Amino acid sequence: MTFTPAIQWYPGHIAKAERQLKEQLKNVDVVFEVLDARIPLSSQHPQVKEWINTKPRLLLLNRMDMIPSDLYTPWQKWFESQGERVYFTNAKAGKGVKEIIKAAKQFGEGVNERRRDRGMMPRPVRAVVIGLPNVGKSALINRLVGKKAVKSARRAGVTRQLQWVRLSDDIELLDAPGVIPWRLENQGDAVRLAICEDIGEASYDNHRVAAALVDLLQELDFSEVLSSRYGLEVGANTGEEYLYTLAHQRYQGDLERVAVLFLNDFRKGVLGAIPLEFPPYVD
């Protein structure tokens, strides 16, 4: 038996967020798009390319600490095969940040060459960090700026107003990240985004999302992390049955409590570095 999490989205908010994002994109030369390294495919928005148009974009696979390091090269190769450049970051610890600044400078040189060709004065390259809610945009901006300029929190949706920050003589950054709203037509993506908490104004049943995570861990051959953490094998159980049994064995049948505990364990990395997506096979 499979369960479809009841994920709801609010169209008015999505339209407003899209307008704000497009406005931010209009003002910059380079775009840093933050993806979740655990789900690099689901955390991409299909329309971003169209919105950015010809502007250079760097894909940042953030939360690199939450996947095994032997996946870095395969992902890099896969994205290269798609014509994309990716960088791995751990925005919390500040890993991979210098490389991004270097790459932005290179793009800036290109921008200024084109300006010079048109008889215009060179100026610092303007950049913006964009991504789905809670993927680590603010943490990354803090690292790029080098001080706690932007509030970063574990809860989705804390990002505030727009301002430029000078990173160096060559780079200016919008201190407010661009939040990408997600129209979730694809329920598979929706479930993975909900599991990783990379969602904004959405609501869902914790126990259904948690059950889907159990199913996914089993499908991806990670079910032993469950038995070692909770002392209960998944065996032939569905995710829903597993959580139900766990709730009755340990938590007086409190399914919601088990679901929240389990989702938090996954989201905080307590269960280990567990990727939920792998690079697709290419010939």
Ligand SMILES: Nc1nc2c(ncn2[C@@H]2O[C@H](COP(=O)(O)OP(=O)(O)OP(=O)(O)O)[C@@H](O)[C@H]2O)c(=O)[nH]1
């Ligand atoms: N383990 C780990 N945690 C991270 C990383 N980057 C960010 N985080 C954590 O993820 C959570 C969300 O980070 P934020 O920077 O607030 O995310 P955001 O994308 O700005 O979120 P919104 O403002 O809601 O759009 C925080 O608890 C961060 O500490 C990372 O690379 N690794």
